[in-house]
Amino acid sequence: MGKPRVLSGIQPTGELHLGNYLGAIRNWVEIQQAYDSFLFMADLHAITVPHDPKTLAANTYKVAALYLACGIDLNCATIFVQSHVSAHSELTWLFMCLTPLNWLEAMVQFKEKAIRQGENVGAGLLNYPVLQAADILLYEPDKVPVGEDQKQHLELTRDIADRLNFQFGSEGNPVLKVPEPMIRKEGARVMSLTDGTKKMSKSDPSDLSRINLLDPPDVIAKKIKRCKTDPMRGLEFDNPERPECNNLLTLYSILANKTKDAVAEECREMGWGQFKPLFTEATIAALGPIQDRYHEIMANKDYLESVLRQGREQAEAIANPTLHKVKAALGYSMPL
Numbered sequence: 001m002g003k004p005r006v007l008s009g010i011q012p013t014g015e016l017h018l019g020n021y022l023g024a025i026r027n028w029v030e031i032q033q034a035y036d037s038f039l040f041m042a043d044l045h046a047i048t049v050p051h052d053p054k055t056l057a058a059n060t061y062k063v064a065a066l067y068l069a070c071g072i073d074l075n076c077a078t079i080f081v082q083s084h085v086s087a088h089s090e091l092t093w094l095f096m097c098l099t100p101l102n103w104l105e106a107m108v109q110f111k112e113k114a115i116r117q118g119e120n121v122g123a124g125l126l127n128y129p130v131l132q133a134a135d136i137l138l139y140e141p142d143k144v145p146v147g148e149d150q151k152q153h154l155e156l157t158r159d160i161a162d163r164l165n166f167q168f169g170s171e172g173n174p175v176l177k178v179p180e181p182m183i184r185k186e187g188a189r190v191m192s193l194t195d196g197t198k199k200m201s202k203s204d205p206s207d208l209s210r211i212n213l214l215d216p217p218d219v220i221a222k223k224i225k226r227c228k229t230d231p232m233r234g235l236e237f238d239n240p241e242r243p244e245c246n247n248l249l250t251l252y253s254i255l256a257n258k259t260k261d262a263v264a265e266e267c268r269e270m271g272w273g274q275f276k277p278l279f280t281e282a283t284i285a286a287l288g289p290i291q292d293r294y295h296e297i298m299a300n301k302d303y304l305e306s307v308l309r310q311g312r313e314q315a316e317a318i319a320n321p322t323l324h325k326v327k328a329a330l331g332y333s334m335p336l
């Protein structure tokens, strides 16, 4: 028996931020020795909202370099570009024909993004979770490590797999493996710096709302200086009246690598003026080595290209047989 498999991805839109790191990449790194990991840049997802063709490829490379800079080890992980593996698009079509429209209309992320886009909302945005289901099910992973906001998409993925197995599989012989979500408790929902009730997001128009993994120290210091706090003295976790306080303390505990109890004790009597410099220092210290490695990797484009070329081969070796299995179950003849 080989290692169990995980699969996950990030959209190469905007800058990757602490939410992406703590909700996803850091967890991939922590578990990678125990799993066979497939990690990709979701560049087909990136065009479900208006995008700039001039930056799409460069952003995709940037995210790949960040995966490596954050500590993804190619001895246990495959890194690839979603659009390089055409099975993703093909399986999406097959799944779309099996997915009830009302399942897609119920997706919270669709509703939120559709409201923002008004009448221009594209069919891609509605069908986005079907593409995500194809991304996942092609690789037959055991687990899908993501942040809390992806939970609904993973449930839909499981529903699509169950439906296909029910309609086209036979008892005891499912066509597709049904994966489990893997959502870690701490860091699963990093909140905005300007509103502790909203999640930190690439699509927030204000850059002050997030700390990006590549922000230089002075920018990190400025963002933390300006971030929203409250007028109370003494800092604490888990007070529903103080969402910003809970978020900032949680970030500090993860980035400074201290337990929640130790941070609760350390900050119990503190005011914001005392806490913010500590938090700033911990954030800069945690991101500095990632930024250094990132710049080294980006300076060697040939290396990055070879990683992605190999990634594509390894991804196709898993994805194509799954696609063929689904096509056969649906009754297609195989190309001669």
Ligand code: TYM
Pocket: 007, 008, 009, 010, 011, 012, 018, 019, 020, 021, 022, 023, 024, 042, 045, 131, 132, 135, 136, 144, 145, 146, 147, 148, 149, 150, 153, 187, 188, 189, 190, 191, 199, 200, 201
């Ligand atoms: P994306 O690009 O929005 O986010 C990538 C990962 O970061 C996590 N994340 C967060 N975690 C904690 N707090 C936050 N504020 C925060 N913001 C983002 C997300 O949960 C995610 O794990 N649809 C996906 C990309 C995708 C995918 C997939 C993921 C496409 N196909 C297949 C897994 C499997 C997305 O837009 O993530």
